[in-house]
Amino acid sequence: MKFQKELKDSIRKALPELDVVIGWCGSFDPLHATPHFIRREEDIEKLEIGPLSVHNLATYLPGLRGKKVGIVVKGCDSRSVIELLQEKLIARDDITIFGFPCTGVVDQAKIKKALGYVGNVESCDMSDKSVVIVAAGKAHSLELSDVLADKCHSCRYPDAIISDIFVGDKSGEAVPAPADYEALATFENLSLPDRFGFWLKELDRCIRCYACRSACPLCVCRDHCAAESREPHWLSQENNVRDKLMFQVIHAYHLAGRCTECGECQRACPVDIPVLMLKQKMNKEIRDIFKYEAGVDPEETPPLLSFKMEEENITEKDW
Amino acid sequence: MPVLEGKELRIVGFLCNWCSYGGADTAGVGRFKQPTDLRIIKVPCSGRIDPLFVVKALMNGADGVLVSGCHPRDCHYAEGNFYARRRLEIMHKFLPILGYEPGRFEYTWVSASEGQRWQQVVTSFTEQIHKLGPAPKILGPEASDTLGLMQAAL
Numbered sequence: 001m002k003f004q005k006e007l008k009d010s011i012r013k014a015l016p017e018l019d020v021v022i023g024w025c026g027s028f029d030p031l032h033a034t035p036h037f038i039r040r041e042e043d044i045e046k047l048e049i050g051p052l053s054v055h056n057l058a059t060y061l062p063g064l065r066g067k068k069v070g071i072v073v074k075g076c077d078s079r080s081v082i083e084l085l086q087e088k089l090i091a092r093d094d095i096t097i098f099g100f101p102c103t104g105v106v107d108q109a110k111i112k113k114a115l116g117y118v119g120n121v122e123s124c125d126m127s128d129k130s131v132v133i134v135a136a137g138k139a140h141s142l143e144l145s146d147v148l149a150d151k152c153h154s155c156r157y158p159d160a161i162i163s164d165i166f167v168g169d170k171s172g173e174a175v176p177a178p179a180d181y182e183a184l185a186t187f188e189n190l191s192l193p194d195r196f197g198f199w200l201k202e203l204d205r206c207i208r209c210y211a212c213r214s215a216c217p218l219c220v221c222r223d224h225c226a227a228e229s230r231e232p233h234w235l236s237q238e239n240n241v242r243d244k245l246m247f248q249v250i251h252a253y254h255l256a257g258r259c260t261e262c263g264e265c266q267r268a269c270p271v272d273i274p275v276l277m278l279k280q281k282m283n284k285e286i287r288d289i290f291k292y293e294a295g296v297d298p299e300e301t302p303p304l305l306s307f308k309m310e311e312e313n314i315t316e317k318d319w
Numbered sequence: 320m321p322v323l324e325g326k327e328l329r330i331v332g333f334l335c336n337w338c339s340y341g342g343a344d345t346a347g348v349g350r351f352k353q354p355t356d357l358r359i360i361k362v363p364c365s366g367r368i369d370p371l372f373v374v375k376a377l378m379n380g381a382d383g384v385l386v387s388g389c390h391p392r393d394c395h396y397a398e399g400n401f402y403a404r405r406r407l408e409i410m411h412k413f414l415p416i417l418g419y420e421p422g423r424f425e426y427t428w429v430s431a432s433e434g435q436r437w438q439q440v441v442t443s444f445t446e447q448i449h450k451l452g453p454a455p456k457i458l459g460p461e462a463s464d465t466l467g468l469m470q471a472a473l
Contacts, residue, residue, distance in 0.1 A: 196418025204462035
């Protein structure tokens with residue numbers, strides 16, 4: 001990326017004041033990136049940003065509370081940072097935000113689906129339009145737009161909304177068009193028993209690894225999660241589809257009015273359960289009722305932490 | 320075998336201590352006739368109700384859930400029901416995505432003196448649930464247990 005050098009320079013300048021700067025770097029093969037914790041000057045060179053920078057690094061911020069942290073954010077990640085600031089889970093003075101104009105990240109699940117298992121990846125070349133992956137001596141070519149994450153196709157905030165240092169040119173004003181939730185609308189055309197059956201079938205695969213929870217930047221209860229609590233005993237430890245579904249409802253409900261739809265829950269899921277859809281539904285309802293979108297303004301109050309004496313958009317049942 | 324088996328569905332009611340529970344009591348003292356499907360759980364305030372109670376009840380075999388608290392502006396704790404209203408409304412809108420009819424869950428306000436209103440709420444809600452029939456149940460640890468039965472029912 002063109003502004004990568006500029007970004008490295010600004011990190012170099014800021015690093016003496018900071019304990020750690022979080023970015024991305026290459027991983028076990030050229031097709032993957034991994035979060036990169038820059039503590040020393042020599043770590044900076046390893047930094048790489050691009051379509052492989054999929055992780056939402058804001059997830060690390062609450063755990064690093066009290067330290068001076070620098071963080072590199074995509075537009076969607078910056079919304080998680082705003083949400084964390086809004087809930088006072090991190091202090092604004094402690095973090096330095098590096099923004100850049102994001103052009104979209106890939107969805108590894110889509111690559112896997114398109115290519116199947118290809119063996120050892122030797123190189124991966126990403127241009128603006130295409131991805132060329134060389135694996136086991138064979139070149140595979142894909143259209144970049146075919147493997148971009150769903151959230152990137154309808155991205156409304158490619159630039160970090162909040163940043164201390166912004167490198168590169170802003171890709172323009174945020175497009176305030178409302179999210180359209182196409183997949184959700186299609187799903188809602190199904191009959192109710194079909195929807196019920198769909199969730200049972202999907203959740204049956206769940207292995208209860210709680211990667212969705214670990215990857216979620218707003219799941220901040222850590223050791224006090226309702227999933228592990230014994231009093232009240234929300235969930236049993238049995239391998240039971242009811243508990244698996246219940247956990248996803250708990251997750252979605254605990255994110256009501258907070259979720260910024262970064263999609264980390266779904267990306268982290270090792271068995272590809274479409275758990276993001278539950279959160280999208282929640283967000284859609286919140287938008288319709290409260291005209292509220294999470295992670296845009298750090299000064300706002302989440303809708304479930306406030307109320308109005310007369311609610312304009314709630315019509316109660318007339319008995 | 321109990322006389323009502325097969326005729327009754329299971330409805331769970333979460334009632335606040337100060338208004339609706341009193342209202343239900345008033346209805347009882349006044350000997351107003353009510354259907355018997357409802358089982359009441361008393362909570363301190365409608366603000367105490369985690370909307371996840373509703374989902375948990377439905378998933379564990381309830382056919383309907385009724386929540387009732389003090390009328391807005393009349394909360395014993397001044398504002399508990401204002402928060403409850405927002406939370407419950409969202410859950411009401413959210414339930415259909417899971418495959419539950421929105422009508423399986425309702426929330427309302429009944430004051431301690433409104434025995435008559437309580438009778439009306441219980442009667443019409445029970446009627447509503449009977450119209451919907453038994454809620455989809457999750458049987459057994461594997462999804463296939465339930466899915467097989469759902470197929471067979473079609």
